[in-house]
Amino acid sequence: MASEMLYPVMPIYLKYAGYSVIFIGLLEGFAEALAGLSKSYFGRWSDLSGRRLPFVRAGYLLSAISKPMLAIFIYPFWIFLSRTIDRIGKGLRTGPRDAMLSDQSLPKTKGRIFGFHRSLDTFGAVIGPALALLFLYYHPNQFKTLFLIAFIPGIIAVLLTFFLKDKTKDVIILKKRKVSLFAFVQYWKVSPLLYRKLVIGLLIFALFNSSDIFLLLKMKENGLSDTAVIGVYIFYNLVYALMSYPAGKLADKIGLKNVFIFGLFIFTIVYIGFAFNNSFYIFILLFVLYGFYAAATESIAKAWISNIVDKNDTATAIGTYSGFQSICTFLASLLCGVLWAWKGATFAFLLTASSSLFVIIFMIIVMKKK
Secondary structure, X not given: OHHHHHOOHHXXXXXXXXXXXXXXXXXXXXHHHHHHHHHHHHHHHHHHHOOOHHHHHHHHHHHHHHHHHOOOOOOHHXXXXXXXXXXXXXXXXXXXXXXXXXXXXXXXXXXXXXXHHHHHHHHHHHHHHHHHHHHHHHOOOOHHHHHHHOHHHHHHHHHHHHHOOOOOOOOOOOOOOOOOOOHHHHHHHHXXXXXXXXXXXXXXXXXXXXXXXHHHXXXXXXXXXXXXXXXXXXXXXXXXXXXXXXXXXXXXXXXXXXXXXXXXXHHHHHHHHHHHOOOHHHHHXXXXXXXXXXXXXXXXXXXXXXXXXXXXXXXXHHHHHHHHHHHHHHHHHHHHHHHHHHHOHHHHHHHHHHHHHHHHHHHHHHOOOO
């Protein structure tokens, strides 16, 4: 709720402050890429120590601290610093948190377990922007105050982690060696072949899948008000939240691969639609479909990975994938910003749609095992 309260507001705030589309793309991509390097590092550290909770708690704490920082200054370096701290917080908690989920599930229930988590997480993404919309309706352009308010649910999340306990009976004793910042490179060399095939396909997709901020900017450029943009984003997250658990449950029945490919197909349709659409009502329909895509891919990919790798390497494997993914997201967001400025939004979105079609073919041919 704390993070998503600000996510749809950030492009509006940065445009209001005079920053270009290229800067916004660079900001989002750089923060994701830098944080991505930490995901495998902390995931490996968590696997070797057998502990999850300290990483989860520290990750939520860093993200909470980053929120009020945006209210202090608007200088480019300070904004970069705030976003980077927020993303490093995510890097700290992502692998260990997903390993906690994996530890509580069986191979045949991974889809629904990860889907249930994604559903609750995304309900926070409904409540957060809704509160932001309500606040900005009564206090237009009071962005800095909103950044301070976002600190409250952020710190509550940290406090709630004290109700959790680490599963310590099967811990792995920390090996007497340093965990490298480039743990993702080391793990890649020894990881299962099927894992590498899957991650290659996921990363090709990520290389062209830029930040959702560009979808919000597209609506903004078509004349939608700030309220309408945030409202559509809230609606998307509601669809995403409602569909995540059913999608995970379906994946357990018909296969994680099948549901994931279906999600990519929907993604292709959405980006083709965004390339040519100028209608508010079509934007709503596209974001409904986008919610279906997100539900069928986000948690499914992690559940798929956790079924492939050794349970003692779960945090490392997911962290490695997330690390590579963040680097690709940096490149994708930067590329989209440049292409948007050079060739326009239509060209940028059509290129993204074409890449997802390629990944669908890749998954069907290469990933023969579910």
